[in-house]
Amino acid sequence: MPEHETFDHDVLVIGAGGAGLRAAIEASAAGVSVGLVCKSLLGKAHTVMAEGGIAAALANVDDRDNWQVHFADTMRGGQYVNNWRMAELHAKEAPDRVRELEAWGALFDRTADGRILQRNFGGHRYPRLAHVGDRTGLEMIRTLQDRGIYMGIDVHMECTIVRLLKSAGRVSGAFGYDRERGRFKLFRAKAIVLATGGIGRAYKITSNSWEYTGDGHTLAYDAGAELIDMEFVQFHPTGMVWPPSVRGILVTEGVRGEGGVLKNNLGRRFMFDDIPELYRSQTADNEDEGWRYTQGDKTARRPPELLTRDHVSRCIVREIKEGRGSPHGGVFLDISWMAQRLPNAAEHIKKKLPSMYHQFKQLADIDITREPMEVGPTTHYIMGGVRVDADSQMSSVPGLFAAGECAAGINGANRLGGNSLSDLLVFGKRAGEFAAKFAQSRKADPIDSRQVEEAEYWALEPFARGTGGEGPYQVQYALQEMMQDLVGIVRNENEMQRALEGLASLRERAQKVGVGGNREYNPGWHAALDLHNLLTVSAAVTRSAIERRESRGGHFRGDYPDKDVAFGKINIIVRKAQDGRMEVSRAPIPEMPEELEQVIDKMK
Numbered sequence: 218m219p220e221h222e223t224f225d226h227d228v229l230v231i232g233a234g235g236a237g238l239r240a241a242i243e244a245s246a247a248g249v250s251v252g253l254v255c256k257s258l259l260g261k262a263h264t265v266m267a268e269g270g271i272a273a274a275l276a277n278v279d280d281r282d283n284w285q286v287h288f289a290d291t292m293r294g295g296q297y298v299n300n301w302r303m304a305e306l307h308a309k310e311a312p313d314r315v316r317e318l319e320a321w322g323a324l325f326d327r328t329a330d331g332r333i334l335q336r337n338f339g340g341h342r343y344p345r346l347a348h349v350g351d352r353t354g355l356e357m358i359r360t361l362q363d364r365g366i367y368m369g370i371d372v373h374m375e376c377t378i379v380r381l382l383k384s385a386g387r388v389s390g391a392f393g394y395d396r397e398r399g400r401f402k403l404f405r406a407k408a409i410v411l412a413t414g415g416i417g418r419a420y421k422i423t424s425n426s427w428e429y430t431g432d433g434h435t436l437a438y439d440a441g442a443e444l445i446d447m448e449f450v451q452f453h454p455t456g457m458v459w460p461p462s463v464r465g466i467l468v469t470e471g472v473r474g475e476g477g478v479l480k481n482n483l484g485r486r487f488m489f490d491d492i493p494e495l496y497r498s499q500t501a502d503n504e505d506e507g508w509r510y511t512q513g514d515k516t517a518r519r520p521p522e523l524l525t526r527d528h529v530s531r532c533i534v535r536e537i538k539e540g541r542g543s544p545h546g547g548v549f550l551d552i553s554w555m556a557q558r559l560p561n562a563a564e565h566i567k568k569k570l571p572s573m574y575h576q577f578k579q580l581a582d583i584d585i586t587r588e589p590m591e592v593g594p595t596t597h598y599i600m601g602g603v604r605v606d607a608d609s610q611m612s613s614v615p616g617l618f619a620a621g622e623c624a625a626g627i628n629g630a631n632r633l634g635g636n637s638l639s640d641l642l643v644f645g646k647r648a649g650e651f652a653a654k655f656a657q658s659r660k661a662d663p664i665d666s667r668q669v670e671e672a673e674y675w676a677l678e679p680f681a682r683g684t685g686g687e688g689p690y691q692v693q694y695a696l697q698e699m700m701q702d703l704v705g706i707v708r709n710e711n712e713m714q715r716a717l718e719g720l721a722s723l724r725e726r727a728q729k730v731g732v733g734g735n736r737e738y739n740p741g742w743h744a745a746l747d748l749h750n751l752l753t754v755s756a757a758v759t760r761s762a763i764e765r766r767e768s769r770g771g772h773f774r775g776d777y778p779d780k781d782v783a784f785g786k787i788n789i790i791v792r793k794a795q796d797g798r799m800e801v802s803r804a805p806i807p808e809m810p811e812e813l814e815q816v817i818d819k820m821k
């Protein structure tokens with residue numbers, strides 16, 4: 218029988234990105250013992266890659282901004298299927314969370330009079346993103362990490378959790394392995410916070426790192442929690458398209474926020490050709506007005522390049538499909554044109570977008586101060602995730618909380634850029650606070666040793682099958698290819714039904730994959746175990762996407778291209794039925810209180 222080390226914590230946080238760190242800090246401040254587990258080294262979580270900024274209505278650059286405008290922008294961006302209570306809490310609390318981050322040592326870019334500088338971003342009415350050049354995530358992680366260490370959190374790095382354990386219907390612990398030596402680890406905990414990020418690795422073209430295999434979504438689902446909104450996957454309009462080895466790497470929306478424009482191979486700014494009715498009154502109708510907006514003219518409206526990501530992505534796909542794309546299958550994103558308007562444009566671009574300058578110089582040999590970039594859509598974010606209570610972040614499983622990208626509700630059908638980093642801070646804090654309260658209210662449950670043995674057996678199965686069968690990477694690549702082709706930016710019933718058949722056969726193949734070698738430093742083994750998560754979230758996305766027979770936000774159906782009022786009143790829920798099947802249902806969205814309705818009406 219395999220052996221494992223055992224650790225005891227009141228609250229266990231799984232994930233050390235912005236959400237996990239913020240939750241751990243808050244739980245620790247409540248006086249409970251906190252363990253923090255992460256797959257990579259501390260400081261390497263995906264949050265570190267965040268570029269453009271944190272959305273919060275601080276009103277430092279435009280004093281017309283306030284929580285009501287931010288709330289209305291978030292609901293409009295999410296096409297009104299958001300959890301309105303989460304959107305309200307987020308808009309109200311984000312400014313305090315940003316100021317708190319500053320008090321803990323984060324050094325933001327400044328306005329001329331020394332306040333936190335804010336920049337324009339898609340779907341935000343006013344400049345709202347607090348930022349540090351285009352390396353905001355790095356500063357955020359550095360600050361939270363320092364604070365977390367100062368608070369005395371126990372960190373278990375390079376450890377993957379593969380199973381949640383339950384007792385009397387509540388979570389009682391988690392089981393995992395350390396990635397270096399392959400030794401098993403058992404964590405006993407009174408409450409658990411999932412903060413594991415997204416699912417982007419289920420797709421072939423993605424801006425997401427290797428860690429994004431949908432682990433938290435699957436751990437929660439397997440433990441009996443509900444998933445919500447899984448059809449809403451965000452395809453960011455601007456990923457690199459060339460050279461092939463870097464395809465999918467993100468080109469921040471900050472480029473467009475600073476004045477970058479999208480053009481097709483005819484040199485036309487095609488975004489002016491398709492401005493949705495919902496945004497017409499807020500969008501510039503000529504190039505000069507758009508430029509003035511990016512330079513801080515309060516009388517100007519934002520350029521159409523800063524429409525929401527779902528819409529910009531679809532416009533780009535249309536240009537490419539209709540033969541007006543760039544040589545390598547994208548469109549052009551040009552910020553070098555600013556030289557026509559600013560005397561020191563090259564220096565200005567390098568100062569505002571240092572990472573983008575280096576990214577293109579080093580990876581594509583392009584100088585963005587002199588020539589346009591080639592860009593195209595890339596799988597970036599999932600709006601769907603664990604269904605949680607808006608105030609406490611607890612899932613439908615007692616003691617199991619979720620925050621950050623692996624939780625859902627705040628973004629509805631489409632996330633506005635910058636709203637993730639603020640989501641991590643607002644709801645990470647809340648999850649930590651309520652998980653600590655939950656832990657303080659109860660004794661530790663006993664661990665069911667059969668659940669642990671079963672998890673150990675499952676984790677070792679790929680070794681028992683050895684190298685005779687198929688390797689895990691073939692199955693992973695086939696899955697990514699299929700999701701990209703059949704459940705991508707434009708979806709159809711026939712293709713998604715084919716995807717379901719494909720998923721069933723990939724599941725069979727996954728159950729037969731084997732690996733060689735031993736448990737030490739064995740990436741093939743890790744990939745074999747990840748397959749269960751990738752297949753589970755892919756099935757959840759596909760089934761939810763089949764169920765939503767309309768187009769809304771990140772979910773576009775070629776066979777149902779319009780919005781349907783009836784679907785605007787429901788969320789799609791996925792849960793594991795008693796017999797192990799994936800069950801899909803519809804849940805009505807609770808009615809919004811009148812005062813919030815009025816806020817939305819006022820901002821229209």
Ligand SMILES: Cc1cc2nc3c(=O)[nH]c(=O)nc-3n(C[C@H](O)[C@H](O)[C@H](O)COP(=O)(O)OP(=O)(O)OC[C@H]3O[C@@H](n4cnc5c(N)ncnc54)[C@H](O)[C@@H]3O)c2cc1C
Nearest residue numbers: 232233234236256263264268269270378414621622635638
């Ligand atoms: C290139 C890029 C730029 C972005 N820029 C912005 C931006 O400017 N503004 C914005 O708001 N959003 C931005 N986003 C989105 C944002 O960065 C993410 O949504 C956010 O950082 C997710 O944070 P998180 O705390 O939920 O998860 P993460 O930061 O991804 O952390 C997840 C953690 O969970 C751990 N983990 C996962 N599975 C397991 C497991 N099984 N066992 C143990 N640990 C596990 C990981 O190791 C990691 O520590 C950007 C995204 C990308 C890809």
